[in-house]
Amino acid sequence: MADDARNGGAAPGATGAADPPLPIGLGEDELIMNLERDQLVLETLRPVPRAVLSRRALLGLWALRVFSILVSAMVIYTFIARL
Amino acid sequence: MSTSELSPAPLPLRPRLTDEDAARSEDRGRVYEARRQHKRWRLLWLLVGPGLLAMLGENDGPSMIAYASDGAQYGLGLFVPLIPLLFVMAYVVQEMCMRVGAVTHRGYGELVLQRYGKVWGWFGAGDLCLTNLITLVAEFVAIRVGLAYFHLGAGVAVALGLTLVLFTLSGGRYWRWERTVLGLAMFNGLFLVAAILVGPQLPSVSSSLSLGSLEHAGANTLLLLLASTIGATVTPWMIFFQQSASADKGMTPADVGHGRYDTALGAVLAAIFGIGALVAGAALMYHGAGIEGFAGAGFPAALANVSGGAVGTLFALGLIEAGAVAILTISASTAYAAGECVGVSHSFNTSPRNVSVFHAANVGVALIAAVVILIPGAPLLSIALNANVLATVLLPVSLVFVLALANDRELIGEWVNKRSTNVVGILVIGFVGLAGAAYGIDSFLQTVDLIS
Numbered sequence: 001m002a003d004d005a006r007n008g009g010a011a012p013g014a015t016g017a018a019d020p021p022l023p024i025g026l027g028e029d030e031l032i033m034n035l036e037r038d039q040l041v042l043e044t045l046r047p048v049p050r051a052v053l054s055r056r057a058l059l060g061l062w063a064l065r066v067f068s069i070l071v072s073a074m075v076i077y078t079f080i081a082r083l
Numbered sequence: 084m085s086t087s088e089l090s091p092a093p094l095p096l097r098p099r100l101t102d103e104d105a106a107r108s109e110d111r112g113r114v115y116e117a118r119r120q121h122k123r124w125r126l127l128w129l130l131v132g133p134g135l136l137a138m139l140g141e142n143d144g145p146s147m148i149a150y151a152s153d154g155a156q157y158g159l160g161l162f163v164p165l166i167p168l169l170f171v172m173a174y175v176v177q178e179m180c181m182r183v184g185a186v187t188h189r190g191y192g193e194l195v196l197q198r199y200g201k202v203w204g205w206f207g208a209g210d211l212c213l214t215n216l217i218t219l220v221a222e223f224v225a226i227r228v229g230l231a232y233f234h235l236g237a238g239v240a241v242a243l244g245l246t247l248v249l250f251t252l253s254g255g256r257y258w259r260w261e262r263t264v265l266g267l268a269m270f271n272g273l274f275l276v277a278a279i280l281v282g283p284q285l286p287s288v289s290s291s292l293s294l295g296s297l298e299h300a301g302a303n304t305l306l307l308l309l310a311s312t313i314g315a316t317v318t319p320w321m322i323f324f325q326q327s328a329s330a331d332k333g334m335t336p337a338d339v340g341h342g343r344y345d346t347a348l349g350a351v352l353a354a355i356f357g358i359g360a361l362v363a364g365a366a367l368m369y370h371g372a373g374i375e376g377f378a379g380a381g382f383p384a385a386l387a388n389v390s391g392g393a394v395g396t397l398f399a400l401g402l403i404e405a406g407a408v409a410i411l412t413i414s415a416s417t418a419y420a421a422g423e424c425v426g427v428s429h430s431f432n433t434s435p436r437n438v439s440v441f442h443a444a445n446v447g448v449a450l451i452a453a454v455v456i457l458i459p460g461a462p463l464l465s466i467a468l469n470a471n472v473l474a475t476v477l478l479p480v481s482l483v484f485v486l487a488l489a490n491d492r493e494l495i496g497e498w499v500n501k502r503s504t505n506v507v508g509i510l511v512i513g514f515v516g517l518a519g520a521a522y523g524i525d526s527f528l529q530t531v532d533l534i535s
Contacts, residue, residue, distance in 0.1 A: 030108075030112075031100055031104065031108040031109075032108070034108040034109070034112045034115060035104060035107060035108050035111055035333070036335055038187075038188060039107070039335070040104055041101045041103050041104055041428070042101075044189060044330075047197040048189070048194065048197045048198055048494060049198075049493075050198060050199075050200065051198045051487075051493070053199065061203070064479060064480055064483060065206060068476060068477055068479060068480050071476045071519060071524065072473060072476050072523070074523045074524060074527035075472055075473055075522075075523045075526070075527075076473070078526040079469045083465060
C-alpha cells in the first residue's frame, strides 16, 4: 500500500541477509510483517474495479486498434511476398 | 486511492499465507534490513533487476545483428545519436511500468484486463504472444549464428535455449531466477569489448560520424532502419515483463526511486553495448567488406576476417548471450501474461507443480520457437529481421494503456505521471506509431506495385 508506514524503515522481525529461510507455517507473523497487505496473494486475487472510459476515448482506442491490425497485416503480407 | 482501498471487503485479521507470500516476504525482509541499516549499496543491489533485465534483454540477438548490420552498411553517423535517444524513450516507458507494478503489485496484462475489460486485455496478450513467438524464433536464430562460428549446429542452439529455460525455472524463486539471468545478461558487455578491439581500426571520429553513406538509401530503407531500430529498444514484451517482474519481486512504492536507478542503469548499459555492436559492425564498412554474402548469418566470421579472430569470437559469444537472455526474459513475459489473463497464479516464487499455466507458457512458447528453427528451409533470417518491425507496429496500443495506467489516480494515487512525463509519453507514442505505420504502408504499396 502506498502509504504503508513500514516503507521508510525496517519491518519488525525482518530477516537478515544471512538468515535461513523461515519455514512456512512457522513465524508467520514475521513473514506477514515484511509484506504490505495489498501485496499478499490473497489480496491480489481481488480484481480492481473497471474504469469508465468516455465514448471518445473508446472510439480513439478502437481506431488505433483497427489501424494497428491493418498495418500489421501489411507488414506480414510484405514479409510473405518478399520471401 | 490505493489498490486495497478499492477492495470491496476487508481482509481477515490474519491473512492466510501462500508459499509465494513466504518467498517474497523473505526477499522483502532483506530489503527492510538494508534500509534500516542505511546500507545504500546493498539496498541498490537487492532492488536492481527488472529494469536491467528488460533493457539488456532487449539488446537481444536480432537487435545486435541489426545494429551491427546498420554499422556495416551505413556507418555510425545516424545511429550513435539515435540509439541513446531511443533508450531514453525506452526509459520513459519502462519507468511507468515499474512504477505501476510497484504501487499496485499487479502486472500490466492483469490491470488492463480488469480495468479496461477482457477485450483489451486479450488483444494485448494476443499482440504479445504473436510478437514474442516471432522474436523467440529470432533469438534461436541468433544463438545458432553464434554457435555456427564454433561449428555447432541448430540442434545445439535448441538444446542450449531450452535447457536454460528449464534450469532457471527449477529454482522455484523469483530471486534465484532474476540473479541467474542478470549474471548471464552482463555478458552483453562482450559487444563493448569487441568495439574496443575494433576501435583503432576505424577512421577519425568526424568521418565515422558522417551521414554520407545514407545519401543513397531510399525512403523505404530509412523507414525500415527507423522501425527496426525502434523495435530494438522498446517492445510489447518489455512492458509486460517489467511491470510483472516488479510486482513479482515484491517492490513497493518505497522502492520506486531504486526502480528508477535500475531502469536508468539498464538503459545506459544497453545503449553502450548496442553502440558496441554498431561500432564492431562498422569495421566491415571501413574495410570495404560490407555484408554482402554474409547477410547477418555470417557476421562473426566476417568480423574475424577483417578484425581478427578475437573480435569474431567475442561477437559470436555475444550473440549466444543476447539470444539466451532474451529467450529467458521473453518467455517469462509470455508466462506472466498467460497467468494474468487466465487469472491463475503467475510467479517465479512458487514451485512448477503449483503454477502449471505459468510454467507451461514459459516453456511452451520457447519450445514452439525452437521447433520452428529446426524446420528445414524456414526463412529464419527474414523472420529475424522482421521481428523488430512487427513489434514496432503493434506497440502504440500497448503504450496507450501504459500511459492510461500511469495516469490512473484511482489506481496509483499520488504516483501518477507528472505533466512532463505525459508530454514525453505522448511524443513517444506518436513517434513509434508514425515510424511503424510509415514503413508498413510504404512497403505494402511497393509490394503491390502501387508506388515504385
